[in-house]
Amino acid sequence: MGQQAESAGTRAKRRLGVMGGTFDPIHHGHLVAASEVASAFHLDEVVFVPTGQPWQKSDRQVTPAEDRYLMTVIATAENPQFSVSRIDIDREGLTYTVDTLRDLRALHPDAELFFITGADALAQIISWRDSDELFELAHFIGCTRPGHTLSDAGLPVGGVSLVEVPALAISSTDCRNRVAKGEPVWYLVPDGVVRYIHKRALYAPAQP
Ligand SMILES: Nc1ncnc2c1ncn2[C@@H]1O[C@H](COP(=O)(O)OP(=O)(O)OP(=O)(O)O)[C@@H](O)[C@H]1O
Numbered sequence: 001m002g003q004q005a006e007s008a009g010t011r012a013k014r015r016l017g018v019m020g021g022t023f024d025p026i027h028h029g030h031l032v033a034a035s036e037v038a039s040a041f042h043l044d045e046v047v048f049v050p051t052g053q054p055w056q057k058s059d060r061q062v063t064p065a066e067d068r069y070l071m072t073v074i075a076t077a078e079n080p081q082f083s084v085s086r087i088d089i090d091r092e093g094l095t096y097t098v099d100t101l102r103d104l105r106a107l108h109p110d111a112e113l114f115f116i117t118g119a120d121a122l123a124q125i126i127s128w129r130d131s132d133e134l135f136e137l138a139h140f141i142g143c144t145r146p147g148h149t150l151s152d153a154g155l156p157v158g159g160v161s162l163v164e165v166p167a168l169a170i171s172s173t174d175c176r177n178r179v180a181k182g183e184p185v186w187y188l189v190p191d192g193v194v195r196y197i198h199k200r201a202l203y204a205p206a207q208p
């Protein structure tokens with residue numbers, strides 16, 4: 001029966017979530033948002049895509065991509081629905097989501113793409129490169145995030161869904177600042193990520 005349906009071309013499209021981020025470091029806010037969206041939108045998989053060179057974060061030194069990639073692998077390893085892609089890290093030049101989605105489209109021609117963002121990122125999308133094309137390549141899902149208003153105002157009708165996720169007032173900025181001050185990040189980021197941060201001495205204050 002399954003085989004017949006497949007050969008008749010009636011098989012449902014694979015639903016692939018895309019969670020893009022700098023992940024410097026990845027924290028439970030990212031993981032909960034991805035998990036909630038996967039459940040609410042019946043996604044088959046969520047691929048986490050750490051940025052290569054995020055052009056809107058050029059005001060600060062971003063941690064090397066390999067460290068951010070490895071922390072993302074560690075954080076997602078136990079969830080069979082989660083995977084990590086190197087496409088943005090391995091592409092030369094600045095990272096633009098339009099390239100991410102074009103590449104994922106080419107890699108997964110039969111999948112429907114769902115790009116997941118927090119409310120803060122969603123509010124900036126109009127400033128992203130080739131923003132019109134973004135909505136042809138994927139459906140966008142904006143998640144609530146404490147301190148930010150979730151809105152689809154000005155975005156293409158039907159191109160965006162808004163979803164409420166458990167409020168976790170966690171940011172990578174706060175995690176970095178805590179480590180720099182010697183404060184704990186246990187339970188804000190996965191345990192393996194805490195250990196990786198300490199092993200690699202990430203976010204430590206610069207020595208005088
Ligand atoms: N606590 C959170 N709840 C919901 N969404 C979040 C949360 N933290 C981050 N996101 C979303 O995850 C994506 C990747 O975020 P990013 O890696 O920039 O983390 P960040 O915590 O915002 O980092 P930073 O503090 O360095 O700006 C963005 O779409 C962002 O809106």
Ligand SMILES: O=C(O)c1ccc[n+]([C@@H]2O[C@H](COP(=O)([O-])O)[C@@H](O)[C@H]2O)c1
Binds near residue numbers: 022
């Ligand atoms: O394409 C763009 O112009 C663009 C500008 C800013 C952010 N993004 C993407 O938005 C996601 C979250 O980015 P950030 O900077 O909040 O970590 C990540 O996948 C970025 O590549 C994309």
